[in-house]
Amino acid sequence: EIVMTQSPATLSVSPGERATLSCRASQSVSSNLVWYQQKLGQAPRLLIYGASTRATGIPARFSGSGSGTEFTLTISSLQSEDFAVYYCQQYNYWPPWTFGQGTKVEIK
Amino acid sequence: EVQLVESGGGLVQPGGSLRLSCVVSGFTFSSHWMSWVRQAPGKGLEWVANIKQDGSEKYYVDSVKGRFTISRDNAKNSLYLQVNSLRAEDTAVYYCARGARYGEYWGRGTLVTVSS
Numbered sequence: 001e002i003v004m005t006q007s008p009a010t011l012s013v014s015p016g017e018r019a020t021l022s023c024r025a026s027q028s029v030s031s032n033l034v035w036y037q038q039k040l041g042q043a044p045r046l047l048i049y050g051a052s053t054r055a056t057g058i059p060a061r062f063s064g065s066g067s068g069t070e071f072t073l074t075i076s077s078l079q080s081e082d083f084a085v086y087y088c089q090q091y092n093y094w095p096p097w098t099f100g101q102g103t104k105v106e107i108k
Numbered sequence: 109e110v111q112l113v114e115s116g117g118g119l120v121q122p123g124g125s126l127r128l129s130c131v132v133s134g135f136t137f138s139s140h141w142m143s144w145v146r147q148a149p150g151k152g153l154e155w156v157a158n159i160k161q162d163g164s165e166k167y168y169v170d171s172v173k174g175r176f177t178i179s180r181d182n183a184k185n186s187l188y189l190q191v192n193s194l195r196a197e198d199t200a201v202y203y204c205a206r207g208a209r210y211g212e213y214w215g216r217g218t219l220v221t222v223s224s
Contacts, residue, residue: 034210036153043203043214044145044153055212087153091209095167097145097155 002026002090006100012108019075021103023088028068032092035064035073038102039084047086048073075105083107110134110213112204117218124194124222130187130204130215138162138182141208144189146200147217154200157189158208172198194222 003026013019023033031051036044046055048064051071061076075082088100116128130142143158157168157178166178177190187204199222205211 032209036211038153043216044211045214046210046212049210089153089210094209095155095158096169097143097210099153099155101152 001096002029002093002098004088004090004098004100006086006088006103008103009101010104010106012106013078014108015080016077017108019078019082019105021073021075021086021105023066023071023073023100025069025071025090029090029092031067032090033064033066033071034089034091035062036087036089037082037084038087039081044087078105110206112206112213112215114202114204114215114218117202117220119221119223120194121224122195122222125190125192126194126220128189128191128202128204128218128220132185132187132204132206135206135213137180137185140206142180142187143205143207143211144178144187145203145205145211145214146198146220147203148197148200151200156202159187160208191220194220196222198222 005024007022033051035048038044052064063074065072085102085104087102111133114130144156159166159178175193179188201217203217204215206213
């Protein structure tokens with residue numbers, strides 16, 4: 001089973017700053033990776049699929065990059081509504097869906 | 109607007125059973141794989157099961173095989189998860205999601221608490 005590892009566990013960022021989140025796969029998953037955002041008490045929301053394609057309605061400040069085993073989610077200028085937990089998930093080998101443990105983006 | 113609404117959660121004793129439901133609207137249910145994902149309190153996401161459009165393929169995470177059953181009724185735009193032989197470690201919010209490979213849209217979840 002593919003293991004997804006996210007870093008850091010917590011990222012403290014000031015509003016307006018850039019946030020860079022990392023996700024690593026234990027073996028290549030090509031570009032078959034998604035990112036989700038989950039706010040406290042809410043369901044996850046799909047942000048990025050295919051490693052770099054924004055889902056419907058997702059603002060352009062969210063961008064994804066990478067392929068193979070190394071992936072990055074960048075939020076170019078953090079807004080107050082962006083403070084949340086972010087998960088990556090691979091879908092190159094499914095089932096099962098395998099998620100990273102999450103990165104919490106908090107206000108600095 | 110795509111909507112997924114789960115129900116059926118609650119407090120149940122170890123060894124008990126529940127039937128979780130997810131009613132969808134805003135898209136053609138019968139055209140999409142559907143999935144269940146759970147999240148234990150304060151923990152990350154764990155995929156549980158998914159089912160093909162016509163119900164002919166079903167997949168489960170190893171920890172629930174033989175205890176949970178996923179099903180669907182396309183005429184009722186509904187997805188189900190029968191959860192039997194519940195254990196404390198099954199305590200979680202259970203989300204239904206559209207998609208085979210990842211969750212394109214998600215419901216708000218239903219909480220299952222297994223405790224004596």
